[in-house]
Amino acid sequence: TIGKIPKKLQRFFKPLKHHFAHNAWEHFWALVMAITISHGTTIDRLTKALRGSTHRTNHGEFLWRTIWDESLIMRNIALDMLRSLRKKKDRQLFFIIDETQTLKRAKIMDAVGTVHLHSTGTYAKGHMILKACLYYRGITIPWGSWLYVKKEHARKLHLPFRKLTELAAEAIATATLPSQFTVTALFDSFYLCPPVVKACKQRKWHYIGVAKANRNFTVGNVSRRLGRYGRNVLHNCGRWHSIKGLRTA
Template identity: 25%
Template sequence: MSYTAILPEHEAIINFLKSRRLSLYVSKPALRHIQEFFIAATAKGYRGKVVDIAEWSSCHRTSIGHFLSDGVWDESYIQRLVKKESLSFVLSHGKHTEQPIFVIHDDTVSKKTKPSSQAKHPIEQTDDHHSHLKGKTVWGHQVQATIVQCGEHSLIHDIHRYDKSSQSKMDDACDLAKSMPIPPHSGYALVDSWYTCPKLINAYAERGYHLIGALKTNRIVYPKGIRVPISTFASYVTKQDVCLVTVNGSAYWVYRYEGALNSIENAVVLLCWSLDAFQNPKALHAFLCTDVSLETQTILDYYSHRWPIEIFFRQTKQNLGFDGYQVRSIRAIERLWILLSFTHLYCTIGLGQPSKFGDGLIMVRKQVKVDYVQWIYESAKNQVPIETVLQHLKLA
């Protein structure tokens, strides 16, 4: 029996893969495994495990495990493809709409169970990493991700494991900054306080991007030439010095400082308190913007565009098995992440029209169900025994 007769063809996914010329870089069996990954990863209940992929495949899980860890296929082509297509889309949209391009960096920890000293085959390259979400050190892989955005469209651009033995997190981010194309109108890098530093500011400035980032309140500013930490300076701010700004439906008291910081000649620093917590030290938040021409409202509105990367981490962990993998080799893990980013790209711009990931995921799930119903219907028309159909669907 032919390969295509074993399980239904999913024309939309196949056309997407063909249009990206994957057949030039991977074999037919590998291409089939990639298609099966798309189907499994977008199905309800997917946990990121090889056995989940096997449920949607004609192959045994050991074959899929071999495909991930030792299979001969060029995953770097898919990685480059995701980067190229995400940038191409947002640059085209930015040129057409004259809206700014946003490049958003962040990292997360994929938590794993720490192996005992007796473990013979632990997951490779795991280590202790600080988790900002949990506020403590956890065992696992630290992953850096980059989202590119224009208007309402947010696309995954890059996702990879951070290897602290090879270079610093900042150097890693600077390397990616240097690969960014010059924005057609304006561009901004959006980062949390970990990445707000002169080195990254300069790397992005060379490519024509400003940086908007959170600041730790122990950073030094120089109002009227006086050297003082932000937290100390903020204690002298009065209600007459601030203005009320509303961002995404929430109101904040905001003080605007423009001047020097340590190693930064000139920038805007915004000191923000929520409406009912003015001068509460624990409620103080600070943000830096290197584009001093922007109004206070615009800076905070732009920084709110950083939220999609948090949504990306949450959605991929809940729906695409981002941290549920159990394969042990680092090559298999990194291949899984590349296929995950490719699947995410398919759900956002691979369905005929751009859509949010959640909407695209629903569309893919529906189409896969339709393909299976159609296949069962055609099997019945061709008088294929029900036992054979059930066997192929792994229900026998």
């Protein structure tokens, strides 16, 4: 069971402590440790891994009521890890964007709607979440998450409606990454659109996206079918690049 922060992990947690009140801090590090070790997904299972833990409802209250900037904390962790991994000769950093679906069984929950599950090809009730991560020297580092709220739900919750592509563009525009890196954004065909491309250009980032062969591509004011044009470009001036290794941190 978990009773305190191990010495080897104190460097990881120490920079985050000032973001929390004392009681909230005890809940935070304990739950993070429990999630990492037990791979549990419910408060009841997580608290069983904690030594001398308070009742599970107290941990639930922490997640529900305590005010703390989880996005800022995640970015701080990512930047700290990035700095520890940095080597002068390795300047290439990838910023990866994609969406995921989380199923929800609760009948009453904000912003729950019908989502398409890519893994099964079926529809179900849940949340759509935009995810961003960093990829550097073979290691994947979580960067941020943004909940997609449909227009009808945004109106009820008094929130501004933003499309998934607009959330992706905002994620790129607001990413505070060290200037020592050369950043390339990676995304699929859904995000290869004017808002995301514009955000990449404003940041002076390279970007790599997947586009369907039937899409049109304008070159020199001439519209061309991407499938045919792309094959010729790759044949004439394409270059192979490899990204070695894949580990999650």
